[in-house]
Amino acid sequence: MLQAIGLTSTPRRDAPPAVNDLTFEAPSGRVTALLGAPRSGRTTALRLMLELDAGRGVAYFRGRPLHRIAHPAREVGVLLGDVPGHPARTARGQLRMLCAAAGAPATRADEVLEVVGLAGLGDQRLGTLSVGMDRRLGLASALLGDPHTLILDEPADGLSPRENSWLYGLLRAHAAQGGTVLYTTGDPKEAARTADRVVTIGGGRLVADQDVSDFARTRLRARVAVRTPHAARLAAVVSREARAERRSVEVVEEASGRLTVYGSSCAEIGDTAYRHGVPVHRLADEIGDTGPVARAETGSEERGEPAPEPSELPPPIRVRPARGPLRPLRYELRRSLGVRTTTVIMAAVLVVSAAMSVLLARTDGTALPRVLAAWPALLPLPPAALGAGLLGALSFGDEFRYPALAAARGTVPRRLGLLLAKLTVTAGFALLLATLAVVCGAQSLRLVYGPDLIEIPANAFALGASWAGLTVGCAWAGLLAAGVFRVAGAGIAAVLAVPVLVVPLVQKIFAAPSARSVAGLPGRLRELAGWQLPQQADHWVLAVARVVAQPVGTALALSLSALICAYLFTSLRGKARW
Known part of the structure; x- marks a missing residue:
């Protein structure tokens, strides 16, 4: 019920x-x-x-x-x-x-x-x-x-x-x-x-509030609505003439000089009122859901009388945020793979990356890592990073454009589970795209120039970590910006803003002479943790520090931090509003 x-x-x-x-x-x-x-x-x-x-x-x-x-x-x-x-x-x-x-x-x-x-x-x-x-x-x-x-x-x-x-x-x-x-x-x-x-x-x-049989009997009958200052007199006259002519006519008297006549017509009521000298202010045929009950309940308002105040106000109804999906990871995977956009973007990125790798390899001035990443100096970001950012922007942008989770609300739920699912899925797509871009570039170079061009560099692990961090960071930047500003275009703009606006600022900071050194950072972290870290942890900590120390890495870290704070701020503000 x-x-x-x-x-x-x-x-x-x-x-x-x-x-x-x-x-x-x-x-x-x-x-x-x-x-x-x-x-x-x-x-x-x-x-x-x-x-x-x-x-x-x-x-x-x-x-x-x-x-x-x-x-x-x-x-x-x-x-x-x-x-x-x-x-x-x-x-x-x-x-x-x-x-x-x-x-x-x-x-x-x-x-x-x-x-x-x-x-x-x-x-x-x-x-x-x-x-x-x-x-x-x-x-x-x-x-x-x-x-x-x-x-x-x-x-x-x-x-x-x-x-x-x-x-x-x-x-x-x-x-x-x-x-x-x-x-x-x-x-x-x-x-x-x-x-x-x-x-x-x-x-x-x-x-x-009626049973359908009562509704059909009382509310769907054709009727004549009459308003006259002599309602009682007109009602008596109409009823008397109907009995004399043996017609089935029902007259219902209401408040404020109104009558509802069943079984008659406007012409008959008008003729009767004219013959007996009864003035009529309103005469109309009616059928539907505006019967006598409606007039009886709203009569006090039409007479200008104040409506009765309820003895106790009902509890307030608060607009509550939309529910998140019960299985967010499965939902996000089906959302991402349910349209061809994801496949088309990844295929276009791989084709462009392979072509650019072949073109960059023709010159001797381009380093092999940049050739494999298809990242010429003229572009702010490689195609794989741009594609990952676009996938991230569409992850939240499509939710606001087609809000399947929040029909009629105009927004999507800012649930932590949904955000984590989107971050996980976009990171997976970004890593897959980054790996496939390098593989396609290497295979294109092998096909066009032969196998001698490809050599594994000594710092391949650090380069791979930087490459993965760049693509995942771009994907997350696009996702968070689209979630904050509720449009996919804002996510793409946030991705492009990292190399165009944030990186130059970071480069100015690193251009100044360094007065302090981070040497000994692993040992100080070990003392801070209070427990013995494995020896391999020193290598990992230094690798992460080198990646973050790069201008692009620092710019991405700053951008992601700002976007996360903005997303949390808008989420908390929305919850407070409810």
């Missing part, structure tokens, strides 16, 4: 709240329609229940608010608007990625594809899906965790009548198994045809 109690949105400026003290229930085993005209507060009510908007009130899902549920995807399935996803990703790849986020096995993706009728379209790209297939995929995403409650905003929007029939059949089957279904709609006839219970709202307030 879903219980919404006292939902009230935060008003903007001087405007009234979009949802005001809304209370209703959606029982288990039944399909509940939240009915209302545009701007009636339907979507805002759903967002308040899901803690996506700030306000007051509480929503209980089988007795627990959403933030108290350990695994929300296994309790609540949500479909709000379109499904965010990279247009080049396949439907199956999108669902497999979300399976890792929800903690579900990968086989669940094929199961829900079959449930929603997309079993044969799993390899189709998201960018090629029609409106109907996109809605089916959104419903499949909501069903991934096998939730008890389904919350859907206008699920039939843009669907054909045949697809509508299929959709509501699926929702009714979910309810028949004991689940709870709540969906919004603006069509009262659709609500009467597809729901078991209809909750009608207007102006953000509850208008009626």
Whole structure:
């Protein structure tokens, strides 16, 4: 069962709240329609229940608010608007990625594809899906965790009548198994045809909460709305004439001189009022969800009387950060490998590196390490480092562009697990790219110039460590900058800023004469640690010190430190805001 109690949105400026003290229930085993005209507060009510908007009130899902549920995807399935996803990703790849986020096995993706009728379209790209297939995929995403409650905003929007029939059949089957279904709609006839219970709202307030049979009997009948200063007199006259003519006419008197007449027409009511000299201020045909109950509840507001103040304010609703994936490493691997971008970038880097290595080897002035790294003096960074930085920037940049983990929130969760997973995966791609670039360069030189050109230098280990540190550092710089500034372009700019802006500053510092020496650093570290370090540790410490002492290494270390501090600052500020 879903219980919404006292939902009230935060008003903007001087405007009234979009949802005001809304209370209703959606029982288990039944399909509940939240009915209302545009701007009636339907979507805002759903967002308040899901803690996506700030306000007051509480929503209980089988007795627990959403933030108290350990695994929300296994309790609540949500479909709000379109499904965010990279247009080049396949439907199956999108669902497999979300399976890792929800903690579900990968086989669940094929199961829900079959449930929603997309079993044969799993390899189709998201960018090629029609409106109907996109809605089916959104419903499949909501069903991934096998939730008890389904919350859907206008699920039939843009669907054909045949697809509508299929959709509501699926929702009714979910309810028949004991689940709870709540969906919004603006069509009262659709609500009467597809729901078991209809909750009608207007102006953000509850208008009626009825069983579908009562709703169809009282709210869908054609009626004439009349406003007159002599309501009682006109009601008596209309009823008397209807009895004389043996017509079935029902007249309902309401507040503020209003009448609702069932079984008649505007022409008949107007003629009757004219014959008896009754002035009429309003005369209109009505049908739909704006019946007498709505007027009875909002009559005090229309008379200018203040609305009654609640005796106790409901608890505040705080917008909470999005949940991170339950299996972050698996999620990030599927996200990275689910599109061709990663493969295309790596292939382009390897081709460019091999070609540049061949060209650099034609001159005698270029050292062999620079030839293998394909790093001419004219470029700020080698192609492998630039490619690693681009992969890192897209790792977070694509999350903000296609926020699959944070639908309708406009941001992605700043969880430590997700950050560590992205750092691990981008580091792995960077090391793989660095290794393949050197191997491709060496093989190209062997093919073009023969095997005599390749010689293993004496400091091959230190060079390899520097090369690995450069590519991984660029990948992390791009990733962190994209995470801080929420755009992939900022990550690429941060990578390029290291050699263009930071390195010259570091070179000026190292250009000054040194007054101190780091000789004896391993021994002092051993004394500081208080325990005996192995002899090999001295070699490792000195190797790391030499790498960091290089201008590029120092610049990367400074840039990464600044970006990590900025990322943590924005994360803590976001948590404090919630």
